[in-house]
Amino acid sequence: MDVCERGGPAPRSRPTRRILAIWFARLSVDRWRLAHGSDSAKCNPGEGADALPTVLITETAHGPRIDAANRAGHTAGARAGMMLADARTLCPDIQTAPADPAGDLDFLEKLALWSQRWGPWSAIDQPDGVLVDISGAAHLFGGEKRLLDDVETAFAKRSLYSRAAIAPTAGAAWALAHFGPAKAILGPRDDALQCLSDLPVSALRLDQDVLTVLRRLGLKRLGDLVSIATGPADRAEAAARDALHRRFRNRKSPSANPLVRLDQLMGRVPEPLLPIVPQHAPMVQRRLMEPIRHRSLLDKVLHDLADDMVRQLEARGEGARRLELGLWRVDGEVLVRRLELAAATREAAHMTRLFADRLEDIEAGFGIETVRLRASWAEPLDLSQGDVEQAAERHGTSLNACIDRLTVRLGPHAVRRPVPHASHLPERAQTWQPPLEPERSSQPMLEFHERPLKILDKPESIAVLYSSPDGLPQRFRWRGNVCEVSRVEGPERIAPEWWREKSTVRLRDYYRIEDSEGRRYWIYRHGIAGDGRGGMPNWYLQGLYS
Known part of the structure; x- marks a missing residue:
C-alpha cells in the first residue's frame, strides 16, 4: 500500500x-538456516531449522551474548542483546550456534550485487x-x-x-x-512531513544513547521532532528548538545528530552513498576430454593455465598475490591448493614452480577431469618492469621469487623480517612483518644509547650481590656461574608505558656490566626499594654485548 x-x-x-x-x-538467522536447515530438519521433519529454538551467540567478557534468534527462539523469549544465561532461564532447551558477522557481511555484499537487477547501482546499508x-x-x-x-x-x-x-x-x-x-x-x-510524522524517532537511524535522550525529552515520534525543529516560533517552541540545537550542534556524526538525520530524510542535506562495485577475480580452467592420472600431464595442464592467467592479468594491468588451484576428480571430490605470494607477479614459470611443491600429495583417484586456476587476490602491476628484475626472474634469482619459494617450503609464517617499533621498552622496540611489505609505523623511531645487539626473548632472573638496595651490582649468578663485576655503567632508568600498563608496574634501572673475564652484560633492577609497589627489587639479565 x-x-x-x-x-x-x-x-x-x-x-x-x-x-x-x-x-x-532476519539476515543472520536466514543465512544460518539456509546453511544448516537440512541438518535441523532431521530432528523435526517438515519444519526445518525454525522448529527448534535456536540463537546465534557471540562470546563476550561477561559470557555469551545473543546476536539473533530464529522464530522459535523469539517465541520462547530470546531477544538480540540478551545474555544467553538469561535466555536459558526462559527456555532451558534453547540451541546455540556461533554468530558469524564476517560471513553475514559477505552474504550481504552478494545480495547487494544481485539487487542491481532493479537499478544501475546499489549500496550496503549495514548491518x-x-x-x-x-x-x-x-x-x-x-x-x-x-x-x-x-x-x-x-x-x-x-x-x-x-x-x-x-x-x-x-x-x-x-x-x-x-x-x-x-x-x-x-x-x-x-508531503514527507505529513506522511512520516507518525513514525517513531528510531526511524532516523540514530545511536541508542541519542534515542534515549530524545525519549527523555518527550520526543517519541517524528512529528514531535519536526514540530520543534521547524514549527512556529512561539516562545515555548522557540525555546525548545534552541535547546535542541544547543544539545546536538557539536555532534559531527549524522547518527548522533537528529537534526542532520531529519534534514537528510527530507532531502535538504545530501547523504553520500558508497556504491558497491563487483570485483571479478581472474579465472581460467580446462575441462579435459579424458581424465588424467599422471603427474606429468597435470604439470602440462598447469603450465597452460598459468600462461592463460598471465594473459588475463596483463590485460587487466594486475598481478596475482593469491592463487587457488582447484582439481575436480571423477568421483566428485574437489582438491584445492592455495598460494599467497610476497609480491604481485605475472610470471607463468614462477607460478608453476611454486605449485610444484604443493602437488606432491595429490591423489588422482580415477582421474582428474577439470582443473581451474583462480587469482582471488590481485593488485595493480605496471605492464613494464625493470631490466634487472626481468633478468633475475628469468634466472630464478629475484628476491620476490626467492621469498615465495622459501614461504612455500617453510610455511606462510616462517619468513619474516624485524622492523623497529616506536617503544622505549626493549622487548617492544621491534616487531615482525612480511619481508617485502613497507614499514607500517608512521611514528619516528627512538634512538637508544648503546643497546646490545643480542636481546633475550625473555629476561632471565639472576641473583645479584650489591652494597645497598639502590647501589651498584658487585657480583651476580647467572645459569650457575658466578660473575665478578669489574666495570659498571648506569643506571639508565626506563619507566613503564603508562597508557598500556597498570599503575602498579615498577620502574627499571638498566646497567651495562663487564665481568673480570671481559664479558659484557645488560642487566636491570626491577623496582626501587620502598616504592610501595612490591617487596625488594628483583634483578634480570636481558641482553649480551658482542
Missing part, C-alpha cells in the same frame, strides 16, 4: 531520484540492508508497485524474509522499510 498518493507524476525530462530500501530483518537507486528504472517492471512485488517474490523464492520501500531519499526509504506499512511508496511530490 502507498503511504501517500498526492500530486501528479514526476517530470519525464529529468527523472526524480528514487531509492529502494530493502531490509533483511542488514541494501539501498538501490531505481531512478528512471521503475517503468521497466511496470511501475513501482510491481517492482516492490518483484522484490518480495524474488527474495521469498530464496527463503529470505525482506521488507522493501521506495522514497525520494535513502533516509525516508529506510524509515518506511523498517517502520512503515508493507511495500510502502513515498511519491516524489508527497
